[in-house]
Amino acid sequence: MAKPRPPIVKRSIYTWIMGRNTKLQLIVLVLIAVTVFARVLPLEMQKRIINEAIRLSDVDLLILYCGIYLVSVLAASGLKYLITVLQVMISQRTLTRMRKELFAHIISLPLGYFRNTQPGLVVSSLVSELALPANFVGMAVAVPVINLLTLVAFAVYLFFLNAWLAALSLSIYPIVVFLVPLLQRKVNQANKERVDVTRTLSDRIQETISGIHEVHGNAAYAIENDKFGSIADRLYRIRLRWDFFRASIKVSNNFFVSLGPFLIFILGGYLTIQGRLELGALVAFLSAQEKLYDPWKELIEFYQAYQDGNVTYDKTMRYFDSEPEHQLVPPDRPPLQLDGHVDVQNLAFITGDGIRLLDGISFELKPGQHMALVGFSGSGKSTLAQCVGQLYNYTDGHALLGNVEVRELTKKDMAWNMGFVSQAPFIFDGTIEDNLLYSCRAAGNEGDGAGDHYQPSLEDKIQVLHQTGIFVDTLRFGLNAMLDADRDSALVEQLVRVRQNFRKQFGETLANYVEFFDENRYLFHSSVAENLLFGTSRRRDFKTAALAENPYFIAFLEKADLKRPLMELGAELARRTVDILGNLPPEEVFFEQSPIAPDELDEFKHLARQTRRLRLHELAADERHKLLGLALRFSPGRHKTISFPELLERLILEGRSLFKKQVTEDYPDAFAFYDEGEYIFSQTIQNNIFFGKTKTTSTKAQDNIVQSIIQLLIEEDLLETIVGIGMQFQVGSKGDKLSGGQRQKLAIARVFLKSPHLLIMDEATSALDNNSQARIQNFLDRRLKGKATVIAVVHRLDIIKNFDKVAVMKAGKLIEMGGYEQLMAQKGVLYGLIQGKK
């Protein structure tokens, strides 16, 4: 590995220019040298064409020079393209590298840093702010070198043609160099004012709008108009000034540069008339002079890009200029394997402003001992747990894990030896399994080979699901999954057998919870489409998502008198849903009962407006299809925002038998109609077992249902298979498809799976019901005692009896410590706390 580089926030923008880009930049330099030559060559040819070929009337020479001219123009264009491509490559590579390094740096910063940092700022820094610096890095070699070289080459060439004339025409540039920065400063000044005033203006608008009832109440329109008007006028003046200076840079630059030819005509024409300058040289001079303009312009643009890039880079890096408190990975040794011996001596944690959150804490835990930390809220229990777990750095004293100072350990050492479950654990987007493996993967990665024991088997995973009580939840996710006709055909027969046994054993008891598929009844917990088809399509164009655009199906709806009523239903559904959910963020909790998915919301907002403005037949064809499609998803048992007309219910029931008859004649193979002896691939496993759908969303009822199914699955030896499918359930962003309790159980499970020597649980079971909490406590007592050291911050005092030690904290100090019985007999603070609870 290369020697450690300084952290990204300590590096200047210039270090990015070469570094890993050196090779590319060198190629660029070579290409530039050739390009400059290829740019100057045509000028010389131009001169020779006039002076030699035309004057001597030599066609061969003419063709030769023109040929060279053409080749060099082609070469110059081609090379310029290559250079641009390389430049873009360098800038994009740099951008990606800056992003990765800055991201890695930011997430390694201590927790305290994030208390004062808005996530939005991190997002904008990583997403948009770095683009300007990277753009500059891409240009940094190519643009100044090629343009300066071109300028110099042309200038030298001009001097070579005629020194006086050259000096005269170049004399313009110093004026521009002096003038442009001067004007630019004015532009910057005006720009700054513009930003400020725009901000004031938007504040003003916000204030007026949020106080609009007061404005109406007082009829204070004129006052508000005046306030707004004066700022708008100020903005107008500033914008004028800004635009004026911007325009004047452009104009004066253009003006001075186009003065060039004028000077050349005057002096050059005079010299030519006098015979002291050849006509060819004059033409070449004019061309060269004109060509000075482009590189000049690019240099000025480069100057601006440099300013923008540099300022943004410094600002961004300065913001994140903090240091991680611990090394992430030990550079020169494998991570340590420590036993669970914890020795805390005189530990203190004092905040930056001198508040003593922990003071003089000492205790010792032998490997495998369990300690409960109790005390009033704010007494420092969590802080102590976090200091031992290296989440916060203690400021004084010692915390030894396996006789090594925790402060000196790297993050990797901690990950190998400690599992931490926080009060508000975070679950990441991905499957249940991804989250279950999160801690193991984190401890085992980096390819050092030594982490291989963090590769749990399926049995291990299922075991921790049991231990933490999330097994049934996972099973339920599995039951709610759909099987793939190609992949899972082996399962299908068994599931149909489960269905038959289910009917026999539970058909009657669960009839209240389940709406069985019945050809002669409307299914209120199924969609309109399911009610109409009452089967699964075998053809792509008859899949539910495509139905609303299928001409055959639309013609059928027309025939069944369903098209307009359904479109009307769709319109009503769109209006209602948009009305309620229109301004909410795309979170699962808001959209789980909505027929419209979050990413369709904007489209349906527009549609809802359209239906208020126009009659249904006036809508565009694709808009009508959208409404029809929405209506086909409607399931009255789930979508409670509109009522379901009884007439429509009857029409759909009639449509169901009409459709079956018609489609069996026209496309006999297109559908598999629901049949108790067949597996239905368009329905979930659970619906297949029921041959129906659940009516209830209550978790209690669902638990009853699942409990009845478990036995049947065990009989068919399907339990683990279905749990395996359940582990593939996508938990959604931040795990928002899970309940708070499920998230907490999953967070405990992922740490249990790692089986660390030290387990720290910071009120880890606070969101769990009594049974789940007891189950986990039981596991700690029976299975982990003597194997893993446990420090548990405990809020509920009824679960601490079986801990080896109980530590009572108050105001940052440990005031009592000992066995439960001992402390109770002592009738001290713990005794008082428990009595107080009773």
Added chain:
Amino acid sequence: MDSFKEKNSAGSTCEFQQNLEILRQIEFFAGLPIETLKIFAYLCARETFASGEHLYSADDDDGQAFYIINGQLELAYDIEGREQTIRSYAPGEFLGGLSLLAPLRRLFALKATQDTECLVLSREKFAKAIEQFPELVPRIFKSVADSIRDWDQQRLFAISEKGLSLEGSVGISAI
């Protein structure tokens, strides 16, 4: 049992609108704008509980609030195995608002003494929705503080009317 059919023949108001009407009359939600109530009405679920079924038990943190549509609920406390009734709730009553605001372990148990239908709102949904309207949080706090004060005042009047000693019985609003 197709409850949708019954509702449809009874009238054309959908469950959402009925929920909205109910929420508008609940003190706890008083003062919240209709736009917010719409979201709560949308997030509410109707659940039925069989007679004798527990809605929650002591020490649970179920995080739910209930509005009784029909049926009857009873709050009970277990003293050494003997269940003592604290009070009962009739249709139209709302309970559990406090546990919407923060994790809260139940002191009592709540069970249905008849087959009961409730409108149920969970803390998780309530919290997600109120996150969208942070400016409303002070109003919710006020409504809770008001109801504690009102309750204390009612007890104060009731007890002093009976001429009993006030000591230890009132003063909860002084917390």
